[in-house]
Amino acid sequence: MHRTIYAVLLTALLCGSVPGQSTGELPTFEVASIKASQTPQGQGLRSLREDINTDPARLTMINVGLNTAIRWAYKLGVYEISGPDWLSTARFDITAKAASAVSEDQLRLMLQSLLKERFKLEAHRQASQLSGYALVVGKNGTKLHPVEGGGEGAMTGAGLVFEGHRMPLSRLADIISGVLKLPVKDLTMLDGFYDFKLDMRPYLLDRQPGDPPIDLAGIAISALDAQLGLRLEARKIQVDVLDVDHVEKTPTEN
Secondary structure, three states: OOOOOOOHHHHHHHHHOOOOOOHOOOOOOOOOEEEEEEOOOOHHHHHHHOOEEEEEOEEEEEEEEEHOOOHHHHHOHHHHEEOOHHHHHHEEEEEEEEEOOHHHHHHHHHHHHHHHHHHHHHEEEEEEEEEEEEEEOOOOOOOOOEOOOOEEEEEEEEEEEEEEEOOOOOHHHHHHHHHHHHOEEEEOOOOOEEEEEEHHHHHHHOOOOOOOOOOOHHHHHHHHHHHOEEEEEEEEEEEEEEEEOOOOOOOOOO
C-alpha cells in the first residue's frame, strides 16, 4: 500500500538536506536506476503526464521533468526553484529501492543524495517575498473527500479543465500556480489525498468580441469556491527559492 508521511521543511533541513553537503551525510538508496523517459514525447497530454508513487521501501517516477524530481526531493512548489529552462523539458524514469522500509521524508532525502551523485546537482537557498495567493478552505467548508493515495498521484488537464487523481492539495496549488503564473501556497491544512475536477470553461461562455481580457485569477477563484469549496486569498508569499548552480543534463551510468 502506498504510504505518505509529510513533515515540515525544517525536519529535512535538520536531517542534513541542504544542497552542497556531501552525499555521505544523506541516506542513500540500495539500488537506483535513472533512464531517459520511455514515454513518447510530443503527443499531447500523454507526453505531459508525470507519475510519482511511493511505498515504504520504493520510489517510482515515470516521465518526470528533472525540475519535478528536484522539487519532490526538496518538497518545493513551482516558484520555489530557479534553474535552466531545460530542467522542465528533460524527462526521466527513476526507480529506486531502499534497503528497508522508511518514511517518505527519508525517500526524499535519498533522492536528494541520488540527484547530487548522478546529476552532480549543486544549489543554494535564497529567500524572497513574491505577490501570490494562499489556497485555503472556503467559508462554507471544503467539498473534497480524502481517498487512498500515495506519492504525488497523477494529473491530467486539457485547456481549462484539470483533474487530479490521488493527489495532495499541494499539487493542486502547483497546478493553479502554473495557470496564474503566480506563486500559490497550500494553506488548507488538509492532509491526505484527493480526487478532484476543476472546470473553468463555464466561466468563459457567451464571451463576445470586445469583452475585457479574460481574468484567469477571478475565474479560478470562482471555480475553486463553487466546485471544490476552496478559495484563493491574495497575499505576499514568502518563497524560499532553491537556486540551481550546477546540474548535468545526462546522469552518470546506472
